[in-house]
Amino acid sequence: MPTLSPAIAEIRRAVRPALADLPDGAAVIVALSGGADSLALAAATAFEARSRGIRLISATIDHALQEGSADAAADAAAKAEALGIRSRVRRVEVRADADGPEAAAREARYAALRAIAAEEAAAAVLLGHTLDDQAETVLLGLARGSGTASLQGMAARREDEDGTVWLRPLLGVRRATTEAFCAASELSPWNDPHNTQHRYARVRVRENVLPVLEAELGPGVAEALARTAEQLREDAEAFDEMIHETIEDIVEHAEAGISVSVAALAANPAALRHRIIRLVAHSEFGASLSRSQTLEVARLVTDWTGQGPIDLPGCSAARRGARIVFTAH
Incomplete structure (x- = not known):
């Protein structure tokens, strides 16, 4: 019997508890760009979902911001179909945003994912953010100086007011592991050209800032930043509970x-x-x-x-x- 790749085992273990709270037979959306992170997430989720009868649908969002985006979206959908996942592709219009093109694209992407989740009556939307993404988010929040809300990074689970549930099973997994997963699974991920363009702040953090911190302060900086985000999120949850207990006694309608x-x-x-x-x-x-x-x-x-x-x-x-x-x- 062939030995299971450590990367495949790690990502399957990360996905398993994320699906545990979902009802058997539920529909689940996996956001699939075609990159290594989302492709590894889709493949691992497809494997774990079978025993639960979970219906998995991939959602690929075409932002139409670069030449060949439609072909890249179609290729991602084809990879999903090859994994036995029903695929959906949606093209969106990215409107100008005062916070920059990254924020505008993110807003359009999440709106499209939310709409697809509603159409499919999905129990959750899975996102492929990794520990590296979390560390980058914390550094960007620190640079903005916008307080602990930014430094909390991304939540492993979040439920919006409209009932949409967002799950990030890979927040404890390094990006290198998703790449190793794809190599071991003979999957060919798409390399987004935007991920190498230094006009984007996140790319500069990824390619310039984090490597310097690792070189000057030693390995483990990304993990430390992710731990910081988790601790701040726990503190914020405690604060929120205190606030809601307090606010009932001190607020009146005027x-x-x-x-x-x-x-x-x-x-x-x-x-x-x-x-x-x-x-x-x-x-x-x-x-x-x-x-x-x-x-x-x-x-x-x-x-x-x-x-x-x-x-x-x-x-x-x-x-x-x-x-x-x-x-x-």
């Missing part, structure tokens, strides 16, 4: 908005106070406050000198007596 007790905000540590302010603005008005905006609102509590209303995205915040009142524009 005319055209919502109000928060000044005394209660002042009694909480700064980290919790700031999270409450951000949560109120986001949940009530869909506003994502920057660090400086959050601190300005907090000053209405901790450094009140009679300042007027603070203009925020979608709303304003003002101190009125013993409460901070958020109202829509």
Whole structure:
């Protein structure tokens, strides 16, 4: 009996628990670009799904951003069919985005995957992000200085408000392992030309920043960054639980908005106070406050000198007596 490749064994082991919570016979989408990560994920999932009767559908998104994209998408679909996976290909329009082409392509891709999942009544969408992707995400978040939310990286499991479940089984697997999986399985992955173009920040992190960190600080930097993301995510979950327990007692509905007790905000540590302010603005008005905006609102509590209303995205915040009142524009 031939020996199973260690890479194949590792990725199958990573996929198995991700499928464990899904009902037998469920439909599952695997996002397939044709690259080594998604191809290894698709092949391992196809193997693990058989014993559970799980119906696997591959979804390949053609962003139409480079010449030959339709051919690359068709090739990925053909590889899925060869693995016994029913394939779907969807072409999307990537609109200009203030955050850059990467963000715009990601938004279009996730919207298409969400739509396909709804059409197939899928229990989950599997994504091929690896430990290397997680480390890159943490470094990019650190460079942006956008706080612990960015440093948490990507969640292994996330459920959207519309019920779409996203699973990332390979967050503990190195990219080199997915490449070894494909070699051992005689699969020929597609090499996305965008992955070598240095105008993209993620490519620069992958090819320049992480190798330098590994060379100067020693091996294990990527794993350390991934561990940091996991620990911060655990801390954030604990904070969120504390906030939701606290917020019920200190928030009241106000005319055209919502109000928060000044005394209660002042009694909480700064980290919790700031999270409450951000949560109120986001949940009530869909506003994502920057660090400086959050601190300005907090000053209405901790450094009140009679300042007027603070203009925020979608709303304003003002101190009125013993409460901070958020109202829509």
